Amino acid sequence: MKAISKLKCIVTPQPSVETVFTPLLRPYSLTAVAKLPESSSLIDEFTKFCYQRDLPKAMKAMDSMQKQGIWADSITYSELIKCCLARGAVEQGKLVHKHVFSTGYEPKTFLINILLNMYVRFNLLGEAQKLFDQMPERNVVSWTTMISAFSNAKLNDKALGFLILMLREGVRPNMFTYSSVLRACDGLPNLRQLHCSIIKTGLDSDVFVRSALIDIYSKWGELQNALRIFNEMLTGDLVVWNSIIGGSAQNSDGDGALNLFKSMKRAGFLPNQATLTSVLSACTGLALLELGRQVHVHIMKFNRDLILNNALLDMYCKCGSLEDANFVFIRMVERDVISWSTMIAGLAQNGYSGEALKLFESMKVSGPRPNYITILGVLFACSHAGLVEDGWYYFRLMKELFGIDPGREHYGCIIDLLGRAGKLDKAVKLIHEMECKPDAVTWRTLLSACRVHCNVELAIYAAKQILKLDPEDAGTYILLSNIYANSQRWEDVAEVRRIMRVRGVRKEPGCSWIEVDKWIHAFILGDNSHPQIDEISRQLNQLIQRLMGVGYNPDSNFVLQDLEGEQREDSLRYHSEKLAIVFGMMRLSGEKTIRIRKNLRICGDCHVFAKLVAKMEHRIIVIRDPIRYHHFHDGVCSCGDYW
DNA sequence: ATAGGGTTAG
Incomplete structure (x- = not known):
């Protein structure tokens, strides 16, 4: 109400019924403000500073306007907000927000959307949500801004929740909405449902929606569906190609990824960092060192790209060339936790445990904070080098030292460690004490140890546990039947063979x-x-x-x-x-x-x-x-x- | 004013 009285001093309108009852929803024409001679020069100044991106002067002008109770138009404010965004000026942005809402006019939805977007970009989701809740009118842009904010933050439930509320309020999603919300899918049924609505609205012809669909189908393991969407497309851009190449590589179809890469080049597209990262990842999966080296030559111009370098590093590690991996690692201008984890695990897996542990020491001194995966590499290195004490030390203290709860994979490393050292009973005890449920991989680790130490009874036990969890595992059936055959337990052999036949398990040829x-x-x-x-x-x-x-x-x-x-x-x-x-x-x-x-x-x-x-x-x-x-x-x- | 693609383990 205070705002209203201020407003009256300036333009002194004749109050109509509407302005009395819904003053905030019916703004007066802003041109009326600009026409006043004493205010126009200040507004002009302000406008000038905003367009010149002179943030301090614009803020000062805005302050004077605030004191005099005069206001500029939405476009000018949106320029000022852009300026705050460009400079990362959070506090100034908040002042603009306050100012805009003190005018007595209900700010236009357009302007509030820009403020919303500002909070999202500043990663202030709480502020964004508060502002969103206060909006008298929310259009598709407001909803989409919120959905994309939450799906980027991986708060999938919230993103999907916003979509449902939006539909309930009768606001129709557009291609922007769908391309954001697809990333927040919580499973295949949900994805299919969304895909149906997209087809019904005809938005599946949009390239953004397509690439989002291809990507999310690949992420949920349905490469076939991703390929179908890709193949139905008549025109596409680089991102769509990247989505399908990346999807193939991630679904361990390296061959497919490399063939698509060839087609992409034939279609006249120049690969960028994302393309080459996926191509390297395909080389990694297929252990194609020579092809990987060729890609390395071609990515020299992107040699500052962290993700690409990480992929290159991993390629050399997984292709077993630690000299090249080290060469890349020491020359990287920037290294993140993934670079360190990749190098540590790579060294450990290839038999250089001592080097892996040394590298971990220097990471503790001068590198980023280790994460879940880093510790896995460290435990693997300890296990490989037979460093039972060190392994136990890191395992017991990982929570305390690095703030990471031991997961199933960490237990797996320790079981491997104990197994290698011949402490099978301790390994079994640990499996039974695990906080997370052991899975087939856990039992397979124990089985490996039984195999090396020729513990037949425990091997049978472990094999049975594996088959309970993974009834399709041909290797384990064969191993079990071999163990029985070796102990002349022919009836058991026949039983295993029978189960294999019944379940239709076929062994993959080597x-x-x-x-x-x-x-x-x-x-x-x-x-x-x-x-x-x-x-x-x-x-x-x-x-x-x-x-x-x-x-x-x-x-x-x-x-x-x-x-x-x-x-x-x-x-x-x-x-x-x-x-x-x-x-x-x-x-x-x-x-x-x-x-x-x-x-x-x-x-x-x-x-x-x-x-x-x-x-x-x-x-x-x-x-x-x-x-x-x-x-x-x-x-x-x-x-x-x-x- | 709102949108899509890439790296570590398993």
């Missing part, structure tokens, strides 16, 4: 990949389609003969280690990694490292074989299986024969 001269050669157990297979087999047989001369016995009884179920002697002889190693020796010059990626875990016989080849033939061999790295050099393996 497959190894090796990159030679920009070609990827795949060797699949039982498949003879490689053009040089005869020569490879011949050389493999010769090699086996040579190795037998130094004590290699291919008929080893690796029942407990044979996760592939390929342990019959004839197939053992032709395990895919053996073919790949021989092929690598044939095609790669002596000083080159033979790098192989495998889909299944390496068996004990191949492990012995690789160690001997490395020693006898003076080759460095790196084999990456789904969870561990094996660097074979001079008769020893970086895994310390524990995997």
